[in-house]
Amino acid sequence: MRFAAVDEVEGDEALLTAVERARRDRLVRAEDRAAYVAAHLLARACVAQLLGIAPAEVELRQRCARCGSDQHGAPYVPGVLLPLHVSLSHTEGYVAAVASQVRCGIDVEAVRSEPPPWGALSGPEEAWVASQADPGRAFTRLWVRKEALVKAGVGSLEKAAALDVLADGRPADRAAGLVLQEWSAAGAVGVCAFGAH
Numbered sequence: 610m611r612f613a614a615v616d617e618v619e620g621d622e623a624l625l626t627a628v629e630r631a632r633r634d635r636l637v638r639a640e641d642r643a644a645y646v647a648a649h650l651l652a653r654a655c656v657a658q659l660l661g662i663a664p665a666e667v668e669l670r671q672r673c674a675r676c677g678s679d680q681h682g683a684p685y686v687p688g689v690l691l692p693l694h695v696s697l698s699h700t701e702g703y704v705a706a707v708a709s710q711v712r713c714g715i716d717v718e719a720v721r722s723e724p725p726p727w728g729a730l731s732g733p734e735e736a737w738v739a740s741q742a743d744p745g746r747a748f749t750r751l752w753v754r755k756e757a758l759v760k761a762g763v764g765s766l767e768k769a770a771a772l773d774v775l776a777d778g779r780p781a782d783r784a785a786g787l788v789l790q791e792w793s794a795a796g797a798v799g800v801c802a803f804g805a806h
């Protein structure tokens with residue numbers, strides 16, 4: 610599990626596949642392209658470390674469980690015999706990636722200043738966010754938990770409010786049987802969810 614600022618990520622952009630390069634090139638903003646590239650290189654680094662191989666040997670693909678597209682969706686590495694779960698995320702200025710033999714999901718989000726989107730939180734979660742000194746960061750701490758859980762295969766973002774990520778009046782470090790590990794920077798928050806299997 611690794612979280613990093615975009616400019617901290619090392620790696621050779623030439624490792625990207627044709628699909629990744631095409632997707633990168635469709636992003637309009639330079640900072641979005643940089644974050645996309647950094648997240649995909651970081652994911653390769655995580656897989657390489659787990660498998661004990663070089664990042665150049667990691668073939669990263671994506672497949673969307675909903676529409677079958679190879680342009681987005683859960684990353685995977687073809688031809689690996691071990692159970693291997695890969696997840697990646699990027700936001701303004703920050704990226705995150707994880708490779709694990711247990712199911713996992715990772716999310717990083719820039720701290721938002723606008724009010725939470727309607728339907729994102731349960732009533733108790735809304736009340737907790739409103740009670741915090743920094744509601745934007747508080748909301749983001751809950752939201753990345755929900756995103757990470759969904760990426761690990763729990764629930765759905767359409768029913769985000771049903772994903773309960775508050776425990777004992779604070780952001781949970783366990784939910785739905787998964788362990789939630791939080792990472793924090795000045796402008797962003799991230800969470801990685803790890804399952805038992």
Ligand SMILES: [Zn+2]
Nearest residue numbers: 673675676678
């Ligand atoms: Zn899709």
